Amino acid sequence: MEKFVYIALFAPLVSSLFAGLFAMSKPAKFVGVIASMLLASAFIASSLLAYHVATVGAVHVTLMDWISVANLSIPFGFIVDKISVTMMVVVTLVSTIVHIYSIGYMDHDKSFNRFFSYLSAFVFSMLVLVMSDNFAGLFIGWEGVGVCSWLLIGFWYHKPDLTREQNPSISPSWAANEAFIMNRIADLGMLVGIMILFWVTGSLQYDVVFAALPSIAASVNGSYILVAAAIALFIGAMGKSAQFPLHTWLTDAMEGPTPVSALIHAATMVTAGVFLVIRANPLYSMEAVEGVSFFIAALGTFVAFFAASMALVNRDLKRIIAFSTLSQLGYMFAAAGLGAYWIALFHLAAHAFFKALLFLGGGNVMHAMHDELDIFKMGGLRKKMKWTHIYMFVSSLSLAGIPLFAGFFSKDAIIETAFNEGTIVLWAILVLTAGMTAFYSFRQVFLTFWGDERYKEHGIHPHEMYKFVLIAMSPLAILAVIAGFFQTQFQAFVTSISTLPFGSLPNYEMSEHTHHLVWILTAVVLTVAISGIALAWFKYGKKLIRSEKTENSFIYKLLANQYYIPQLYEAIITKPYAELSQVMWQKVDMKVVDATVDFIARVVYKSGDKSRAMQTGNLSHYLNWMGLGAVLLMVATVIFSIIYNING
């Protein structure tokens, strides 16, 4: 089975290096085709591994000793257990489809080959992240994902900076830097967490660390150490998964090409934070860190609501979808924080399918509309783009949590968990958010595909995407519909005993009481969701009616400007920092550091320049200088001998 592990892991790397060879040459279709094939082979290997894990047991391989100094030993090891294999299958499946999609989507771009190189490197980093058997490897993958996201968000780096009014995310390179820097802040937290764990356990291997947790908790001050580690690790997860207050980069990351957005949101980036919490479930389910876990759940719930509220009024197609990801990540954290790790992982997988589909559908619309993203300028596109419409409709139904679709099962389970844990406030917010989710996703669908054809006023002639792209998207559509039916099998798979320690997730079952109420709960959620859709239909189904009064209201403006948080960050962090840098540059660097260095250089230069005059070439002058030197030496000797005699 080892060879499948290596194929799954290294096929994307090979793909990246291969595409990288052609980075400077003309766009060539075959680069994309071969990259997609390599990714597909990684997917097949992952699926075989999933079968192997289910039937035989987990696989643990050690490629080589990586760092081995004194009592620190970090092997380059990979683990394929129930948690990582689930991630691997989801990541490679979505990535393969995104690769194929990109062949069609990026075909007019002059950096076509470079794009595939980055895309595959992104997948490779994510696979290192999920497959590593220790925290160091996880961190390497974590940073790799950060670098690749920077490369891909800033893929169109040549676009100029605009003001915030023209483009809320200023420019691709600005957005890329923002994403990278935000993640860097969080990564510091993560690094601190890893170091705390290493400090108290002396190892970075998951199994060793997790096995040592109970004894640490029992020791003096052990619970404080665990709380500190849990908080620090979660800060890392907050950055990668864009939780409040580090969330602004996620919507700005929409500056990247659409396949990248699909990849970031569905497979390779934002899910990493959720994965970290799921992977570290032995830590987060300790009694000592109960408070942290509850904070995670509360923050997740808050972000779910917070992001959904911003999506309600946004006019940018991709940003609406981005906010919905943010919101769904909040759901996942809510589940993980409440201890329902397998439900979080299940929602992660289901979300990956419908969100990737939603983004790729959005990409089709963008392609058709010549990069126009304002849904107020679309409408009626379903006549021109039948399949894209079906895909978007299906994935929105899934996102809204309509029965029979994947999102219904996973999201409903999270909402039920909140009820089961007795956290009624969280439950109420999550239910309300479900209604908002249904509203904004169908607002987007209706404004894009239904109603009056507003694009005609703007002289755009939309056209459907290439056929092979639409066919490539179909597996996602199928999964977005049927993935939910495998809920019980999924639960049995990830929660049953693994052959390796900590290779599976703790089981989570609803209590008897919740079980009795399950129909009522589902009915409540469903009513809210359907009324959200109905409201969207009522407001936007026929045609777009804009009301000045609403758009000028305080709340509308607050939401449309993302609660003015980007502006706030700019005012209280970016601006003062820039001013401080300016002062440090002009006052400290130029006037102190540079001046000192320049002064030394100037002294040497000037003294040389002045003493050059001594070199007259006249022997007589030289002798005079020599005489002077001799006299000086004599004087010095006399002075020193006097001092010497005085000191005795």
Added chain:
Amino acid sequence: MIGLNHYLVLSGLLFAIGLVGVLRRKNLLMLFFATEIILNAANVAFAAISHYYNDLSGQMFAFFIIAVAASEVAIGLGLLILLYKKHGTLNLDDLASMKG
């Protein structure tokens, strides 16, 4: 009575004359004479101090200096003749060819 101090004063005067000659003279030949005076100032001092301490090594050193000075003059004068043949002068101001 002529004592050690008289010799040392003579030696000092000779050294001063030689030094002034080295510093002030422009003719290379005169510089040579000046250096000879300096060397002989040292010889006088060596001989006088040697006699004062009843130690012959000072006088031996004086002979060494005379021998070294003689060979130096032999080579130096040869070089001066060549220099004169080449440039037609021994004036240092005219010979300044290494101005930096």
